[in-house]
Amino acid sequence: MKKFIIVFSCILFLMGAMLGSASAADTIKVGIVLPLTGKLAKFGEIENKSFLMAVDEINAAGGVNGKKIELIIEDTTGKPDVGRSAIEKLITQDKVPVIGGGYSSSVTWATIAVAQQNKVPFLVNTGSADKITEQGWEYIFRLNPPVSEYPGGFASFVKEVATDLKTVAILHENSLFGQKGSKKFVKQAQSLGMKVLMKEGYEAGAIDFKPLLVKVKSKKPDLVYMISYIMDASLLMRQAKELNFNPKLFVGGAAGFTLPEFHKNAGKAAEYVFSATLWTPSVPYPGAKEYYDKFVAKYNTPTEYHGAEAYAAMYVLADALKRAKSLTPKDIRDALAATDMMTVFGPVKFISYGKKTQQNKLPTFLVQWNNGKLETVWPKSIATKPYVYPVPKWNER
Amino acid sequence: MKKYAPFLLLFILIIFPLVIQNSYYQHLMILVLMWVVIGSGWNMIAGYTGQVSFGDAAFFGTGAYTAGLIASKLGLSAWWGMAFGGFTAMAVAFPFGWICFRLRGAYFALASLALNEICRHIATIWEDLTEGMVGILIMPSFLSKIPYYYIALALAVMSVLMVQIVMNSKWGYYFLSIREDQDAAESLGINTHHYKMISLNIAAFLTGMAGSLFMNYMGFIDPEVVFSLHDISIMAILVGIVGGVGTIYGPVVGAFVMVAVHEFFRTGFFGFFKGLAALTGSEHLTVAAKYIGQAHVLGFGILVVVVILVLPNGIVGDWGKIIRKVIPMKTKGVTT
Amino acid sequence: MEVFLQTLVAGILKGGLYSLIGMGMSLIMGVMKIINLAHGQLMMVAMYITFACFHFLGLDPYLGLFIAMPALFLLGCLIQKYTLNPLMEVETILPENQVLMTVGIGMVLTEIARFIFTSDYKSVQTSYSGATFFIGETSFSVALVIAFFIAVLFTLIMFWFLLKTDIGRSIRATAQDKDAALLMGVNAKRITIITFGLGSALVAAAGTLLMPIYYLFPDIGGPFTRKAFVITILGGLGSTVGAIFGGVTLGLAEAFGATYIGMAFDDMIGLIIFILVLLFLPGGFKRLTKI
Incomplete structure (x- = not known):
């Protein structure tokens, strides 16, 4: 009895000793939360590939003001509580200044609250419950239209x-x-x-x-x-x-x-x-068809609107990082709020209407x-x- | 030494968040403490009284929804849930136990599994009350983890003490006698139905409290999260079994092991493999890292199978066996 | 009237499949007195075998029966021999360790399937997948009708097997009184192994028959395990006839519930019936039919 308690205490201390993570200086970390395993893995995987494709292109084109973007992708397994652990890890452990992703409504809903509380900007690209942008939370942005507008x-x-x-x-x-x-x-x-x-x-x-x-x-x-x-x-x-x-x-x-x-x-x-x-390869936005072709050529499987959302979101994030005065969450948030650009998913501009704030409006x-x-x-x-x-x-x- | 070990453990747990400021590890420890509470509850009804329950999530979810509804419908603080959550869970446990305790062994287990599923369906369908799958979101009251940590710790200590006190009382002996031989207990004049009810209600109370804590801490619940058969009910059983059925500290060890294993696999050994892959640039390691991340449930499953086969009484229950295996030299000295 | 008839047909046809699922579980529960919570997962394995045969070898799902059933028989025997039987000898506090073991096995099977086939949905599309015929206004799905009759056939075979063969008699004897059977020279260990194999083969048949009309992903097992134990409790442990009654009752209850109460309730109806039967008719239909 007493022995295991001693061993147990030792493990506890060991766990504490495992702290400390190395940080690279010349990259900008961007956190992404996606369901990579579990029931929703299929769409999570499409988004994951699109994010990676976009970030490769951005980095190949010189990155953001000379710095390369490093994606830290965390698996939410499609469960809100795990999603919370994931975003906690991104914010406190990896200290990312900005977060993207957010696949299902319930996981997104649970994770954005953490982002808002910690004052880290979060660009939602798929979670579609209306209330996500109806809270007046100034650190939450949404690229895709809410479900009521589908x-x-x-x-x-x-x-x-x-x-x-x-x-x-x-x-x-x-x-x-x-x-x-x-x-x-x-x-x-x-x-x-x-x-x-x-x-x-x-x-x-x-x-x-x-x-x-x-x-x-x-x-x-x-x-x-x-x-x-x-x-x-x-x-x-x-x-x-x-x-x-x-x-x-x-x-x-x-x-x-x-x-x-x-x-x-x-x-x-x-x-x-x-x-x-929300999107098909034939939408009248520049690059939409090219994105579809590139994706199929690279991964040999078709993509759909979730992928386009993710791909566009990465470009929006990169654009905001480029314009941000500094790489603090606060400045990135201000830069995101001032976004006005064209993506494969359509024009992106975060506006307020009805009860919603910082919501992108798309047909x-x-x-x-x-x-x-x-x-x-x-x-x-x-x-x-x-x-x-x-x-x-x-x-x- | 033996006498002081629990105090040493408690001391370490108290200073833990002060020493380790990283909120990610604090988060994990809060989860561990929450599972200590749930595991103790399960251990009470299943480990000590022998009525294996597959329906802990019913009590957990009820507790969580109590807190959530108090916040969303009444506009009070969700912390009131901590005061009522345990009792509403008992309100679910009472009629269920009243009706279903005439069932024995595996049949009771199945009935509790059905209770679990019925509760989940009700929470999903009754949209007017529970918001259905939309779930309930509240803004957590504290940004720092430390208040949650100490509340969870207090709850965990309370539940371990409660189990200890109950098991040292007359009730405890009745519970054990029901587990060992229900008919014999009955013939000795023990009202088995009555004592099974007491045991179940204690378990439900603890589990419901843990549910309320979950709502307050996580800030978000929906029926699939809190009434989940796999993530709550079966996890509670695993915590109990891996730690040691029918032991006071079994759930403590079980909770720690299970949360650690879960997080180890989810993050690919805390990014160890990912890091290794990045370091060596090996394609194979990248693939391996991905698979390990995906395999956490498989790891769970194998752990269960191995633990039941090798350590049927759990880590604490078979501690002596482990020691003998690990340090064979010493055993000789002890046995002679 | 059309609504009523169509619901009735849907319930009975689905019930045929359910009884096949329930029969395997009922055998296992009758002989071993344990609940096999990996039952649905075994069915999932059989479905993947059928799928693989169809996908890689172009084998018709109905011919897949001849591969999936023996394969699952073997898998069932191995599970019983190497994971469940050893537990009988270990001294433990909880007698339910075997049940918990099946939970673990179920998890392992699901995750292995996910490893090999990923979480993607798979399905088998055959020429008769969507085929229907009409009697009056009521539509019958060809695949479901075939499944129903094969299920009836298997039930008859099982019936004959349990009543007329030596092994069948030993199984029944073990189910009725294990100690007496042991004294009469029945090799109980061997019987449990065969029983688990048979139960697995039966649920494999159900899975294979479901393949042309349904779809497949690794997590499919759980709901079917739940249905299986509801059917078993409804029918009574170890009872073949009971399993048929149980299956059809559940099928009908779900269908009528979906039509007249609401589709969202269809799972819940089964569970409520389950608790009611546990309380008011312990022993299930077997008590009424005595078979």
């Missing part, structure tokens, strides 16, 4: 083209993104003059959506709006096809519906599904699967293919 492009489509949509059914997964997004969409649908017939959540990973879909089918909605990740999305569409369920329009709320895996798994059932998205787009390809269909000015609406019935295809 269907923005869709709203104008409904107003101008799909004016005959009168009723809607909303299905969403029970996650932060799903629960928030569906509530916002209810309001949006009502303001567009649609009647919300039902709104129902489900636990991600269900085998069989048929009972749910049968219920939706019996209510005969014109529009089915779904907020789901890839696999639930493909099962929902496959089983809708199996049930011969024909609303006028299926729309996916970002997340799972725009990924190549969705089409691979849903097969024909994915055809003509619409989805709101969203509507895409549609057509012959196995994801085509941008709205706004018309940048469409790669004309939209197909109304969608043909399953048995008429």
